[in-house]
Amino acid sequence: MQFELNEDNTLLKSSTREFLEKESPLEKVRTVTEETPEGFSRELYAQLAELGYLGLTLPESQGGAEVGPVGLAAVTHEMGRAALPGPVLDILLGGEVLSRLEGDTAANLLQEVMKGEKMVLLAHSETLTHPQEAPPAVHFSKGMIHGTKGPVAFGASADALLVTTPQGLVLVPRPGEGWNTVSLDTFDHTQRFVQILLDDPGELLSDRPIPQEVDLLGAVGAAGLLLGLMERSLELAVDYLKERQAFGRTIGSFQALQHRASDMWIKTESSRSAVYRAAWALEEQLEEAPFLVAAAKAFTGDAAGFVCGETIQLFGGVGFTWEYDPHIYFKRVKTLQQLYGSTRNQLELALQAKGI
Amino acid sequence: MQFELNEDNTLLKSSTREFLEKESPLEKVRTVTEETPEGFSRELYAQLAELGYLGLTLPESQGGAEVGPVGLAAVTHEMGRAALPGPVLDILLGGEVLSRLEGDTAANLLQEVMKGEKMVLLAHSETLTHPQEAPPAVHFSKGMIHGTKGPVAFGASADALLVTTPQGLVLVPRPGEGWNTVSLDTFDHTQRFVQILLDDPGELLSDRPIPQEVDLLGAVGAAGLLLGLMERSLELAVDYLKERQAFGRTIGSFQALQHRASDMWIKTESSRSAVYRAAWALEEQLEEAPFLVAAAKAFTGDAAGFVCGETIQLFGGVGFTWEYDPHIYFKRVKTLQQLYGSTRNQLELALQAKGI
Amino acid sequence: MNLRFTKEQEQFRSDLNDWLQDNLVRSWIEELRDPKNNEKTLFDIRRSWQGKLYEAGYLGIHWPRKWGGRGLSIVEHAIFMADTLHAPPIASRVGINLLGPALIHHASEEQRRRFIPKMLSGEEVWCQGFSEPDAGSDLAALRTRAIPDGEDFRLEGQKVWTTFGPWSDWIFVLARTDPDDRYGGITFFLVPLAQPGVEVRPIRQITGESEFGEVFFSGALAKREHIIGEIGEGWKIAMTVLSYERGSMSLAHPARFDHNLKDLVRGVQENGTIKRSDVREKVGRLLIENEVMRANGYRTLATMASGGAPGPEASLEKVFWSEYARRLADAALDLLGFQAQLQVRSPGARQEMNWGHEALWVRAGTILAGTSEIQRNIIAKRILKL
């Protein structure tokens, strides 16, 4: 038995950290998320493409790096630590969908995606309220797609959308005049959500739903992001506890705060165990993998919410300021709890995986 | 506005405390619950009858003390503090049902109940598992009652049962050979639950269900018991924190334990506010009373579970011993959470009262 | 036991609501939703609303008549706070809540006449100058110094969490007149902001707004005639004023959560999940907890109405409402889905509730005005004597 990453993944993880610390330090994250309309750096994403991150998990036969779920978790773990903005995981998942499709359109598009020449995102969600039974909001007929999709994260930046419809998966290239979007402004300033009003020509690429493996990869990737976000947030909290003075002592010497930090650490380390075990099970294609992945996403979502929320609390007044960093991790986490299978959905998937 | 009890209820509460401290100190509670088959003291209940407690809330016209819900809460509050064993609240509720019935049988029986000559208990529950839709387990026809009721608290001690059936409320006197019971042994050694196998003659007293006011009185009384149990448990915990030494200081000087105790106090005081406000609203017959009563029972149930559980924790090892007292309060609370409308049922009642 | 308002209080309440009918044109959330508004216009709305309230005699409700108050009790003030929830917050809220009691109980006749009326009318807006970067929970660690300069003093230092002051005219400041006496060396000054040696900077909050600010003093003039009480009494005064507002929010908090809960319930009815038993349990718990909070509030007011003064018990209400607010906002994000994350001006946002703002704002509640940790310390030490 061995819990440590193998050599390749250890190298992948450390080089990802080095790259992000150098190319996307938190000051840069602040600049792109606060001052650019797209909310992420095109330059940085070009570098990510160059380094192969946009084809990370795709088969070598298709030009990908063929890194498994454990490597994916290791990479998103680092991207979470860096609070890397933008749709990198969504691009990866779009590629995963394309790589499973027949035909040249998908194959050629996939190459452009990996090269970073085109950004292709999935457009699946159709409701702003809680997922429930509702008639499909989008239809495809006679080569045209009609209806509204959203929220789509960073959808306005997409060069093409993979739109789920009752008729199947439809590829919709960005219209010449650009997308007809409504931008949705959430409490998480690092996001760029839009609703997209579709009335455009499209191409039916498949009549099958999005394969489960893609959802599982998405959940593992998101769990990795959450792990990285809470791990970094905990580091900030512990450093602050050691430096901040009150009543003539460092606040880290107060037992109530020590125990809070201990709980944060317990949740962070448990998330680490859960995320990598789930990723490993998926890589080994163990039967229990879907259950373990659902458990990992649900648990890390709650854990990260606690850790990043309490980091704000431990910082006290300054934790509530834009100037200090805790809010960046907290907001990202609160958003991620609802995406890639919300906590509540993952709990249901976990039960179903157990036949309950 | 005034939160304090009025003079009568203040006197009632303090005299109840004096009486119970004198006649039912915890050593006595231990003796009757641990060493007697019935689990309560007949002598003490005779005194309770003499002092009018068994007719506490009944109209003076019927020989009761006509104390309102606030007085009832004040009395059960003290009975909870004393961890008074036995079916005193059940006897009161049986009397409340009788007092609302027509006819001599009920009227005469009620007098015997108040005098303590007869113990009449409600037999309503029919399932050991979670309440759910199930066919009625008891039927009344041609003057005979057939079927099984239970759990009934202290049912083996009853001189007569008021049995709910699809046909109505049936009075079943204790058969000459005694009840045919199965005793149900729970983790709460202070209880005496039984299932009762009925195949006896009975008398139909009413074709109406048990009136809502009786359920509301039961919930208020139970909330009062819970308040008293947690209040006393908190006192034990705080005293122990002040006296117990570890690492060269009283453990009450450790901030983590101070904050735990603060949370216990917050829940206890909030329960006090909720219980007496609900009782007052019921006494004033305010429209919101059913909602407030449901809220009080549900909240105090959870609060008391927390307070009495953490008291065991704060006592450490000795808190887990039979010799020390915390377990007595904890067990009673865990049992009460499920009775007189379980927390889950009260939550549903609260929503319905709000039209949700 | 009697948790009813008196006839007079009921009358006060219905008069107030009649008056609001006639005078409150747009609710605060409508103003916030209006894209034409900005921080400046919103502040002007608050200021003019305060003027209206002043004319109608709804400010200083529980203050003595002779000092511009209405001579009623904290109960009427609590009713006012609860029933004007949807109105704009007044411009000088902190001034009226904190400085008012200081002036009434500790100031000279002359100071009262000079400052109270203009403060109430909103003609002079006040901000608070207690906290410092290194004196938050540990307020007595404050280091802003008042250096004697002839009759008067010169201020050197920095204050934070002042309610943001570009539109404030005055600040009340705790400053050190004796660096060696932790408590006895603190004095309570009233200082005009429009003078050399004062710089005000906004603090941007995680919500993106800037309701708070920092004030930097470098040789600003603090006149002796503007000292409240005696030199060295500042700490004593500050500690007492903090207690005069006890109970004023005891009805307002649960009323505010009633509003939020109503929107949450409407939301789960709209998205069709209200029949789910998990949703029912969560909503049920939130409903009853808010009702328990209200019970605590009634109890506080009843205790004060019958002459008692709630001491550290106020810590209970602070912990309860601030931590409840977090649970409620988190539940809304869970039960209402993406919609609950939207900011008030975003398409698709709920109209009656600014959840996107609430989800972040609630994080301040457990920190400001005494963190949850400090409140628990107070309960343990002053009430449980641990």
Added chain:
Amino acid sequence: MNLRFTKEQEQFRSDLNDWLQDNLVRSWIEELRDPKNNEKTLFDIRRSWQGKLYEAGYLGIHWPRKWGGRGLSIVEHAIFMADTLHAPPIASRVGINLLGPALIHHASEEQRRRFIPKMLSGEEVWCQGFSEPDAGSDLAALRTRAIPDGEDFRLEGQKVWTTFGPWSDWIFVLARTDPDDRYGGITFFLVPLAQPGVEVRPIRQITGESEFGEVFFSGALAKREHIIGEIGEGWKIAMTVLSYERGSMSLAHPARFDHNLKDLVRGVQENGTIKRSDVREKVGRLLIENEVMRANGYRTLATMASGGAPGPEASLEKVFWSEYARRLADAALDLLGFQAQLQVRSPGARQEMNWGHEALWVRAGTILAGTSEIQRNIIAKRILKL
């Protein structure tokens, strides 16, 4: 990363389960349900079961062969603990878990030969003598004294939380040979219980059982030849032995909760509430939390298997399983209704799960072997360096 057992470990597991097939006649809960059993007969069952395990070589699995062990790793031991959950607990569990490592790592050749075989076989049952009434979380505060008496020592004092000893033969004791040296004044003695000056009394637990006891020493003889290590090394030895069992329960705890969860799920299926979304959410959370606990367990074992030694990280597992056990038992009381309160021998009780006992027993988990508070102190100080 690789969380698979080795081929050999898988082989060990299947051999073990084959052996259990042939040798485990009745599960422990069946024995507990059997009204013919009492504390004495139940203890005999434990003792004879231990004998069987010993003959089959399943005790001291991870101990060196030369000391009667099997020379395998902690992983095989963890597998054994998980797969023998339903079997009777062995009689000398504490002796084997705590004294064993002390003998192996700190005792003389002669002492090992004298004590290890009989301890493993169950011929000699050991109980623990560390805690005292005033030395619980603060173990080093222990006051039991060992007074020199010629070559040997006489014990004066009291021990508690000894696994109940009417059927124990020996006790291992930490006693003070130097009252003034808090740590260095503690020595590790092996003492026979059957001698004058030793009195053993049961401690009744809130469950009604008496698995623990108190031992009173008044002049009991503690032979020098039965000291482990040197005089004054007792504390060092005690602290190290506590660490040798790390990981041994890492699979057993989640396996135990699998069993409890299975019964909970069966219960809500039987009472028809499994379709309720509130029940599904509660059960779902409990399921995944147990799976995360197992992930932590695998990680601990993997770390140890690849040569690492889990240090204070063990506190994580202790806090996690003990607090999870409380949540699970409380959920069962909530979801299974009255039935879950019933004791194992009561009519109507669930057959496969002793919930009535569990609801109380879980209260010990967060207290014994280092309270949750102590564990959090350890994490804060040793890991987070606060």
